[in-house]
Amino acid sequence: MHRRSFLLGGVSVLVLPSCVSKPKMELHHAEVQTAGPMGIGMNVYLRVNNDNSFDVQVRNVRVQTTLQGRWTLPPVAYSPNQWLPADGTTVVQAPVIIPWPLVGPLLAETAMSPSISYRVRGEAxxxxxxxIGIRSDNYPVDETGSIPRIAVAQAARGTLPF
Known part of the structure; x- marks a missing residue:
């Protein structure tokens, strides 16, 4: 009996990583943190819902963001090391830098829109x-959303000539 339980447990450990369902993400809010020499530094806060019946830890994230389907931002790599509780929702912070050469054209293109669309692609x-500590590396990330245009415009005010 113990051997059967052990084998069943061993098989479930091997199968489990493929059963991890992708947590659902949606934009909670975005905050401009800095306007420095590199560009506009923002923190985007995502509400992540983990529908799995077990906790999931996000250890490392490597992503690249495209704004308005046109401008690709520099790649971002960070280590949130944040646990997402089972059947729960957690707010996760993601850093974003919009380089100064992109700010003017981005604001001009979105002048008649209240938001700026983005697509984040990469892996986690x-x-x-x-x-048990079951690990899955290079888990695909491909999310879309939008951030308020006014936040970028306010950070750029006084820095870019308009």
């Missing part, structure tokens, strides 16, 4: 179940 390294 995740761990499922704290006690």
């Amino acid at each position: 390294d995740v761990t499922a179940i704290r006690s």
Whole structure:
């Protein structure tokens, strides 16, 4: 009996990583943090809903963001090392820098719109179940959304000639 339980447990550990459902993400809000020499530094806060029946940790994230389907931002790599509780919602912070050469054309193109669309593509390294520590590296990330245009415009005010 113990051998059968052990084998069943071993098989479930091997199958489990493929059963991790992708957490659902939606924009919570975005905040302009800095306007420095590199550009406009923002933190985008995402509400992440983990529908899995087990905790999932986001260890490392490597993504690239495209704004308005046209302008690609520099790649971002960061390590949030944040656990997403099972059947729960967590707010996760993601850093974004919009380089100064893109700010003017981006604001001009979106002048008649209240928002700026984005697409984030890349990969994340995740761990499922704290006690066992099952890891899945290079988990695909491909999300779309929008941020308020006014936040970018306010950060650029006084820095760019309009």
